[in-house]
Amino acid sequence: MEAVLFYLFGALLLGGAIAAMTSRSAVAAAVWLIFAFVNAAGIYALLSAPVLAILQILIYAGAIMVLFLFVVMMLQGPTLKSELKSIGDRKWWLPVGAILVALLNWMRGVNLEGFINDAPAGFGEIKGVAELLLNKYMITFEMISLVLLVAIIGAVALASNKKGMPW
């Protein structure tokens, strides 16, 4: 059962991501990416991390992709024509192909066994995550708020000036 769900979610996640990266219009790419991220939430659920699954849907598939769709709506409807011609003669596939070959080579010798131990009781529940977040990793938690504050200020400063850059 777990294997079936893993391969289902994994295939849909990868397929959605590939469809997003190869689709011609940015709107279609964004919608494919929402589909892929919902399936990533399924992967988190299989890893006994329900909090992460919910946050994945709320933040990634919800907030971030809606932001993307808003900017796509503002900036650009049609496809870039120059892009479709120029994809073929680029050298982008050299590093990707090298990493892919290395990955396939590594996969030959890898052992595909299950997890050694079962998840401990209460693993992945929101109580444990909250206790870690507010005790052991409190500084990290505060840093997240600082990063978000700086991001808000930066985004407003960059995007609000009608003449272009703020300087």
Added chain:
Amino acid sequence: MVIGLNHYLILAAALFLTGAAGVLARRNTLIMLMGVEVMLCSVNIVFAAYSRALGDMSGHVFVIMNFAIAAAEAAIGLAILVAIYRIKRSVNADELNSLKE
């Protein structure tokens, strides 16, 4: 067949390669930013898989931190794109070459 750590690592590696190929191959900067999001998501899966394999929930905290980083990255990246579009009237990466000349 049992699903283990290596299955998740291979899935995450394939996802990372998809995102990296998107960033390298596409000229539409909006889709390049989406490729960066895909790469961040694959890293999250590695964090969650190791967290499950080691039975230690610290990885979940870092996935949550990564969510915040991804949101901040999307906000700043898209704001830069809006600013660039106001100047250049384009989101094509090939036309953003004013530093080259």
